Amino acid sequence: MADRTLDVICICGSLRKGSYNRMVMNALPGLAPAGMSPMEAPPFSEFPLYNADVQETSGFPPAVLKLADAVRAADGVIFNSPEYNFSIPGGLKNAIDWVSRVPNQPFAGKPVALQSAANGALGGGRMQYDLRRAMIFLDALTLNKPEIFIGNCSTRIDAKTGEITDQQTVGFIRQQLAAFAKFVVQHGPRS
Numbered sequence: 001m002a003d004r005t006l007d008v009i010c011i012c013g014s015l016r017k018g019s020y021n022r023m024v025m026n027a028l029p030g031l032a033p034a035g036m037s038p039m040e041a042p043p044f045s046e047f048p049l050y051n052a053d054v055q056e057t058s059g060f061p062p063a064v065l066k067l068a069d070a071v072r073a074a075d076g077v078i079f080n081s082p083e084y085n086f087s088i089p090g091g092l093k094n095a096i097d098w099v100s101r102v103p104n105q106p107f108a109g110k111p112v113a114l115q116s117a118a119n120g121a122l123g124g125g126r127m128q129y130d131l132r133r134a135m136i137f138l139d140a141l142t143l144n145k146p147e148i149f150i151g152n153c154s155t156r157i158d159a160k161t162g163e164i165t166d167q168q169t170v171g172f173i174r175q176q177l178a179a180f181a182k183f184v185v186q187h188g189p190r191s
């Protein structure tokens, strides 16, 4: 483990208040190993649709720079995202597209872990492979295993309390976070 706390930011791909993925994200501090501190990333909900003309005429919106800075400053990034139509939710993809155009591209060399909760049986697996592909283009270092796919999520997470009630899922998340902490240290946390 590193000789200081690993700061990991979590980007939630769902904007809705009652998001299961947000509930998973909120549970992470309680499931992370000692020495890892997961916290929510600055929001992307106000990002305009990516348009290179806007970038060239007005520059990057402040909210984009804020998220880009947070990604750059973090030791690692965890995505907590649903799957929309077998792929990455549009809002999240738009956020990644904006951040990817910021100079000194923030995802380059950044340790990344993926988690998804979805109502389908595959738990967002198809979204994860698309997100993995985007991260390859950006030269991020995405953790291979353990993978977290929370299928039929409404049966594993209590929508009222936000608690992950399925203990097998809790165990898998703990294992992934422990592996991610080692992965971050191995691949070089920010100095």
Ligand SMILES: Cc1cc2nc3c(=O)[nH]c(=O)nc-3n(C[C@H](O)[C@H](O)[C@H](O)COP(=O)(O)O)c2cc1C
Pocket (backbone or CB within 6 Å): 014, 015, 016, 018, 019, 020, 021, 022, 081, 082, 083, 084, 085, 086, 087, 117, 118, 119, 120, 121, 122, 123, 124
């Ligand atoms: C536009 C849209 C597309 C969806 N597509 C999928 C899908 O491809 N696979 C799937 O398992 N669930 C799909 N769902 C259902 C989501 O898994 C479910 O709404 C889930 O709760 C969304 O995550 P959230 O609770 O974090 O917002 C879709 C939902 C929406 C709104």
